[in-house]
Amino acid sequence: MAEPTSTEARPTRAHVIHPDIGGARGQRREPDLALAEAVALAHALPGLEITGAEVVKLRAPHPGKLFGKGKLAEIGVRLAEEEVDLVLIDGPVSPVQQRNLEKEWSVKLLDRTGLILEIFADRARTREGVLQVELAALAYQRTRLVRAWTHLERQRGGLGFVGGPGETQIEADRRAIDEQMTRLRRQLEKVVRTRGLHRAARAKVPYPIVALVGYTNAGKSTLFNRLTGAEVEAKDMLFATLDPTMRAIRLPGAGRKDQGRQIILSDTVGFISDLPTELVAAFRATLEEVLEADLILHVRDISHPETEEQAEDVAEILEGLGVAEDTPTIEVWNKIDALSPEAHDALIRADARHEDVEAVSALTGEGVETLIASVDARLAEILDEPRxxxxxxxxxxxxxxxxxxxxxxxxxxxxxxxxxxxxxxxxxxxxxxxxxxx
Structure with missing residues (x-):
């Protein structure tokens, strides 16, 4: 067996920080849970080794360096001990703060928006997805003109925020970025026109569209696979699904003499709190299946301690996308297999009291048949006209x-x-x- 060579790149060592700034982040989230989500985001990016994570309490952000002098020095010692290459700040960081912190700690730094953009860039597979991520990244970079650091080894595809030697750098000049954005918009228009043709073709198909939406890692792709028999990537990882996937399936049609109803089921990218505004705008076309859906299945990880807060985040993003409030929706309380027996039984009783709620386990299949029947019945109410x-x-x-x-x-x-x-x-x-x- 060949000995490993010294040229093999080691993982980028990353440290995650959640600034708890006087409850500034809406006060809906517990700092420890927000940090756990940030760490999960970091794990979703290949090539990173998370060496540490912490919540840093701040009365107010320092305008130039985010943290005060003493906290800067304290964190700096930890970063040096861990030999950190990259610091991930779970929140917004201004260009000035980013530049000063990178100089202070001699590391590369990404804020929450930059990290999510990196993940999306790594996961995008369709031509439209790739173009929209690039466009969103340029809009973000235009405000800060981030350059690649040469001491970080390049290990994967991405935007260049975490990249290294030999990587193409975006021109540090707004005019060059604007020219590139114009070029990307032209390419995107062509792709969107093609999608428009596909959409027009779908309009001729008399099948209703049922869209799965929900907070990232709520189990949408696992449920999609359970319902369709497809093999969409389903991992315990944030943003495991990025590009939309659609499948035609036939519902059982229990109690009807004719064949069961045929529907188109759409799996979409997971939502997340503080989703970068650049991405909400850029992925509007990608999420058009939600805008056109006859029925929305809002999949919730009911076992998560902040499931209510996550549901509020999803509702806000749907509203921002322009989804009408009166769009018929069924809440799918997923992951009941992860609950204690007492909580499981209480949830089933609560499910029975709510007309538009179904408790399921996409993993084990519990409750899925009842969900399918509810989808069929709800579509009958919405769509069935006199025959x-x-x-x-x-x-x-x-x-x-x-x-x-x-x-x-x-x-x-x-x-x-x-x-x-x-x-x-x-x-x-x-x-x-x-x-x-x-």
């Missing part, structure tokens, strides 16, 4: 539209005719309009 009998004659050459009618489950019977097929249908006005638009 009427109709007859359509199609020539033999029109196999595509005939196949569409069968796929939509509206064909009661068909008869051969001299020049084609006569199909006896039972359908809604919406299905008829979608058929005529083909």
């Amino acid at each position: 009427r009998d109709d007859v359509v004659d199609l020539p033999f050459s029109d196999g595509r539209r005939r196949a569409w009618l069968h796929q939509a489950g509206v064909v009661r019977r068909e008869e051969p005719r001299e020049n084609g097929q006569r199909l006896h249908l039972r359908w809604t006005d919406r299905q008829k309009a979608a058929f005529e638009a083909l």
Whole structure:
């Protein structure tokens, strides 16, 4: 076996700090839990070794260095002992503060926005996702013109905030950044136009869209896989899913003589508190499935100690995206398998008292069949229109539209005719309009 060479890059050693500034962060979150989330964010970025994490209480942020002189020196000693390369500040840091802290501690520094942008850059897979992350990163960098530090080894894809030798650096000049942003917007317009064509094609499909939304790591992808049999990456990691995934599935249709309802299920990126405004704007198009959804499934990690606060964050982001308040929603209380038996039983009783709540375990499958039945029933309330009998004659050459009618489950019977097929249908006005638009 070959001996490891000295050129192998070691992980970037990172230290996480959550500044507890007089409860400035909305006072909704406990500092220790906020720190735990920040550490989880850091673990979501490949190539980092977390050497330490701490909550630092501050009466008020120092305008130039965020921390006071004594606290600066105290933290500096710890960073030197841990041989830290990167400090992650769980909160906003001004360009001046960033520059001064990097000089004071001789480390690279990222604030919460920069870290989330790095994670998104590492996870983006679709062309649109990559372009939108780059655009959001440039908007962020334009205010601070961060340069790459040469003492950090490059170990993965990303934006260059944590990168190292040989990495392309964004020009430290606003005009160059503006030119690059213009170029990216042009490319993005082309991609969005293509998505528009796909969206128009979907509009002709008479299937309702059901969108999974929720706080990151709430278990959306695990539930998506459980419902669809797909293999979307599902890890106990923040932002394990970035690009939207859609699958067509057929509900069982219990109690109906016809086939079960066909729906399109959409898995989306997880939300998070203090989501960078650059990303909310940039990913508006990526989250268009939520804007167009007939029904939203708000997946909550009901075992998390701050599940209520997380639900408030999701509601705020949905409102910021322009999702109407009256959009039909079912709350999915996930991860009931992680509760104690007493809490589990109490939650099931609470579930029974709420019409639009379903308690499930996406991991074990408990409660999922009931959830599916609730989705079917709710869609019936929202979408089902009076069905009427109709007859359509199609020539033999029109196999595509005939196949569409069968796929939509509206064909009661068909008869051969001299020049084609006569199909006896039972359908809604919406299905008829979608058929005529083909």
